[in-house]
Amino acid sequence: MSNFWVNLYKFPRFLTNVFIGFFLTTFQPIFKLLKNRKDRFLFTIIITIIIALLYRIIQIMTDNT
Structure with a gap:
């Protein structure tokens, strides 16, 4: 059960990294342009x-x- 809480605490950081990665890969071609x-x-x-x-x-x- 303690593994569950550890994973739950890591989730906001994971979600933030997913959003940052999405925007970086989406806008990288625009920055090159x-x-x-x-x-x-x-x-x-x-x-x-x-x-x-x-x-x-x-x-x-x-x-x-």
Whole structure:
């Protein structure tokens, strides 16, 4: 039974490590892309368009035109 409590105490650290690993592996290609000036400009434009599009879609869905 003491093994159970030891594992339970380790779980928050494990969960934190899983989240950090997920974000590092997800955003690593984006960080590599941002090193090049031309790619950085294109990435910024694409992200801006996506955010504006999502904002407009949510605005239309909630009838706040």
